[in-house]
Amino acid sequence: MPTSSLPNELQNVARQALESNPEVAARVNAYHAAGHESDAARAAYRPRLDLFANAARERDRFDNRSPATDTLDRTGVGLSLTQILWDGLAGYHDQRRAEHGRLVRYFELVDTTERIALDALRAYYDVARYRELVRLAEDNYVQHKAFFDQIQSRFKAGVSRGVDLEQAAARLALAESNLNTEVSNLHDVTARYLRIVGAPPRLTGPAVTLDRIVQPANAQDVLKAALSRNAAISAAVESLRAARAQASVQQAAYQPRVEARVRTGAGHNYEGLAGQTRDTVGEIVLNWNLYNGGADHARVQRAARQLDQAADQRDAVCRDVWQTAAIAYNDTRKLVDQLQYLDANQTAIEKARDAYRRQFDIGQRSLLDLLNAENELYTARRAYANARHDLDIARLRTHAAMGELLPALGLSRPLAEAAPDAGWNAAEDAAQRCPIVTPAVEVTPRSELDERARRLMSSHGTPAPQPPAAAAPAPAPAPAKASSQADRDK
Template structure:
């Protein structure tokens, strides 16, 4: 059985693992982890990971929160636009009135008791407000755009997190299976070494060495099992579904930019981080004009009507109506308007800096993702070559161990080198796979790849 495992390979090419590079800490997990690499690869499907990402976007509360904020921003446009329409106020009152005045005292009664009633209306249409309304509408529209772009940012982040956890579950599952095989092989090897000692062909130190490696293999198996449970828990919290029947996806069908500069240009044209910063900048620039409205007069068209009965001790009904154009202009208010304008300009300048920073971060992320992907792809060929060389060493050491030319420790160390080579190869393959998704996210194309709509489902504006 050991001969077959050592001869036929180590890890399945479909594996899951620890977080990237983390499993390389397993320095002495030897022997039969090798027995799994060339097992048949499970059927692959891109739809599984697509469904997982779609479920994460549909279920994650951060996205629901940001969509609600985008809906609220839509209503803010209606609120700002309301000043374009006329305003109508009505007032009415009625009750007992006792009047004691020179006119009533001139009569025999001295005072007069009457039931008084009155009503009025005021219809106001703003004609000019120093561009306050138009500026507030522009600001509200820009804030709505920023809220929608922020939804896109959150969708990108959750999508990439779901992809990362999906692949992490696959790696950890495979490495747990590998650790279980590894423990079984160490147990069988320890038994065979004990049998050799009992027959007089072995030594006690070989038994101790085999038992030491068996204990370490069991410890590593439990570590892999715990890490799988942890990543499954994270997967469930992010995706909203259990990590069941996950299949390894094919390499994504991605129209990759030819150069890093092309990738940067694509990101600057569409990444939601930049769009959010630009919309916030536009909103704050509009706020400057909103504050500057205080420098202008305000002109309204007013229609005012009133009617009253038994007012001021005079029996009977009287009514009046007037229409007018009314203008008001504040001359001085303690320099408060000037301070508000200056403050809004400073905030607009800060928003301009935020746009530059958003572009810088986006460029950095794109270039890093692009170079990391190229590095991961270039590493695959030497990693695969390393496996072939390490496998030949293990096979030769195995034969030499049988005839006493190699010690058990030599064989275990050689097997460990092959095991590490297999882990590096699997790690390299997953780095390429995740690297493509990370480049998509850096450019701003990841949700589109999974057929996810980035714009929020918001309430329709009334205007």
């Protein structure tokens, strides 16, 4: 998918999060640890050299001999060189297991960096979102405070009724509650930003919009890219390969082990032989375990089950990524259309609110009509602001699902020199139970819905529709709810 670099402000937020987030640092250390494990496995076929030394006093007892006891002081120092000649390829498969394990840690690191970068940018947009919602709540409070003061002045002058003052007071209290809720939500998302990025947000104006970011042409392109480039799937594939290599290691227990050994040493009464000062031995040693209580068979069966488990986990990860990518891309398309409707909605409601205010001033509208219109406008503006920020986040989610968020940010992946070559692919280890088709949803055509509406009008004897007048106000909305932590972490 063609991508264009995201704005520098987003790049700086993601970079700061990746440099300071402890989860990323933990993944880096896990990768280095896996590299050392790979080095340890590679040493299996290298010779082993041991230095040994001893000093001892032996006391032996004999029958039918005089004296019946004998004491011998002995010392010795020597070198032993051991080289494995054959171990049923256990060392070879263990090296492969360790190398696949190293790639697992690398892909997990890439997946974590993509996720942390996405979380940081979501936190950035959530802070911007709730700052705007606080501003809208403040404007809503100002409007209701002005209405309350106006009605209170009229009531004191004997022009307005007491019930109007009570209605204005009730709506003012609701506006104050909404403002407090939005301020609390802003506090929570700011705390989340601090946790992820490690520093306070520096956002001073509106959030950067991503309208110019190149998006995939269709859902099929998104799904193909996600299933081939998402690091979580790559890590699951390498886990499967590591489990297969581990199963081969366990199979080697059924074969003999052959070693070449060279040992030399010197000392006083060396190796307990009186008068011996030196000993040199070269030998080929074969050891073949014939029975050990069924432990080898149990380990082979365990490895086979772990191999099946790794395949199941690979398919489960693939399904999760497929769902995430499909939903993220669908959200971008849905929200683009939804923003148009929400913008038209808030524009129409604002015009209706202004008309109601003029009519209220000349006594042609009740206070309740005006208060309802004001609350409906606040709700419409709030919905538009939420959808606008949700759209930018959905675009970022799409990039992350495809494994392309860091490249789109213009950031290199950590430990890029450790990445497998460009020819890496899942090949025959690709997921077997993972859909690659786009979700199909049956939707009633809009023309059919319009026709149903016309039939409904005809059944009620309603004349043909005329150009719409100003929108009628809806009942007052429920108080704004504090967003849950789960909602803010989505």
